[in-house]
Amino acid sequence: MNVFDIAHQLAKSLKESNEYKTFKELEKKMKSNPSIKSMMEDFRKSQFEVQNVQMRGQQVDEDKLNKLQELSTLIMKEPTISEYVKAEVRFTQMLTDIYKILGESVEFNINLDDEVESL
Numbered sequence: 001m002n003v004f005d006i007a008h009q010l011a012k013s014l015k016e017s018n019e020y021k022t023f024k025e026l027e028k029k030m031k032s033n034p035s036i037k038s039m040m041e042d043f044r045k046s047q048f049e050v051q052n053v054q055m056r057g058q059q060v061d062e063d064k065l066n067k068l069q070e071l072s073t074l075i076m077k078e079p080t081i082s083e084y085v086k087a088e089v090r091f092t093q094m095l096t097d098i099y100k101i102l103g104e105s106v107e108f109n110i111n112l113d114d115e116v117e118s119l
Contacts, residue, residue, distance in 0.1 A: 010098070023091040026084040036080050043071050 031037050046068045053060045075081045
């Protein structure tokens with residue numbers, strides 16, 4: 001079996017995993033409710049803005065950080081969003097662990113922080 005066949009097999013296994021299925025079900029549930037979807041989009045937008053400033057090595061405005069924290073606290077009180085975020089974290093952690101396994105097995109490690117700084 002060649003490496004591409006195994007990669008396709010891994011992709012299929014990922015799609016069949018409970019972590020992925022739960023994540024996709026909760027994503028669909030969240031997106032089907034316009035008010036919850038809007039809350040999540042606002043949070044992601046604020047989160048992206050803060051991360052973008054941090055990646056450029058700049059100091060994040062205290063007001064933006066406070067707004068993001070308040071928004072995070074607010075949305076996590078919504079059960080659908082809270083469940084979705086937890087499922088997203090579990091699925092993302094699984095992908096991260098798989099990437100780490102692959103990287104370690106071929107002694108290949110990309111430090112994304114170093115790559116971002118060089119841009």
